[in-house]
Amino acid sequence: DTEVTQTPKHLVMGMTNKKSLKCEQHMGHRAMYWYKQKAKKPPELMFVYSYEKLSINESVPSRFSPECPNSSLLNLHLHALQPEDSALYLCASSQVGTGSYYGYTFGSGTRLTVV
Amino acid sequence: AQKITQTQPGMFVQEKEAVTLDCTYDTSDPSYGLFWYKQPSSGEMIFLIYQGSYDQQNATEGRYSLNFQKARKSANLVISASQLGDSAMYFCAMREINNAGNMLTFGGGTRLMVKP
Numbered sequence: 001d002t003e004v005t006q007t008p009k010h011l012v013m014g015m016t017n018k019k020s021l022k023c024e025q026h027m028g029h030r031a032m033y034w035y036k037q038k039a040k041k042p043p044e045l046m047f048v049y050s051y052e053k054l055s056i057n058e059s060v061p062s063r064f065s066p067e068c069p070n071s072s073l074l075n076l077h078l079h080a081l082q083p084e085d086s087a088l089y090l091c092a093s094s095q096v097g098t099g100s101y102y103g104y105t106f107g108s109g110t111r112l113t114v115v
Numbered sequence: 116a117q118k119i120t121q122t123q124p125g126m127f128v129q130e131k132e133a134v135t136l137d138c139t140y141d142t143s144d145p146s147y148g149l150f151w152y153k154q155p156s157s158g159e160m161i162f163l164i165y166q167g168s169y170d171q172q173n174a175t176e177g178r179y180s181l182n183f184q185k186a187r188k189s190a191n192l193v194i195s196a197s198q199l200g201d202s203a204m205y206f207c208a209m210r211e212i213n214n215a216g217n218m219l220t221f222g223g224g225t226r227l228m229v230k231p
Contacts (some may be wrong), residue, residue: 041223043160044221048218076128088158104150105158
């Protein structure tokens with residue numbers, strides 16, 4: 001299995017809703033990532049998990065709450081979002097290490113619209 | 116801090132011709148990796164090619180090749196024999212490794228449009 005699976009593919013939520021994005025991989029990768037991508041912009045790193053521990057938080061607002069319950073699963077819990085949080089949310093995974101090549105595998109993303 | 120620059124917001128190429136997408140980077144780390152990704156309108160990021168900072172030869176993957184000029188800090192993507200399906204956004208990215216883990220930082224992207 002060489003895929004990263006993200007669900008749902010599309011999500012529309014109100015500003016008072018609570019929702020979660022899910023990301024799953026079975027490649028044995030021990031690093032997982034959340035990226036946010038606005039239209040016509042590059043992906044921006046939000047969070048990095050390494051060996052199921054949060055290692056990087058790029059000053060993301062607390063209304064985004066990541067969770068890594070096990071080595072295959074990564075969640076992003078959403079609460080009290082703003083319309084400007086509407087974006088494509090991409091999950092990725094990779095091996096951990098300092099070798100010459102550790103490729104990233106991306107999921108197909110969740111298109112989030114906050115109304 | 117590292118920085119990735121793609122100076123071509125958009126490019127046109129005639130079908131079956133070759134095209135070069137530019138990427139320059141800036142880092143003080145001696146060990147780094149450079150990636151190119153393709154993103155069609157569907158949104159998924161498709162890995163195309165990788166070049167390590169210590170690799171002596173330019174990377175090639177089918178119709179894709181990477182023109183790596185380390186002294187100039189450039190890593191241009193060359194697509195040979197363009198196809199209509201190559202129309203997409205293309206991102207150059209650099210991997211940084213620190214104690215916190217791997218970080219992949221993207222350039223601003225180039226939108227490639229292939230004309231029939």
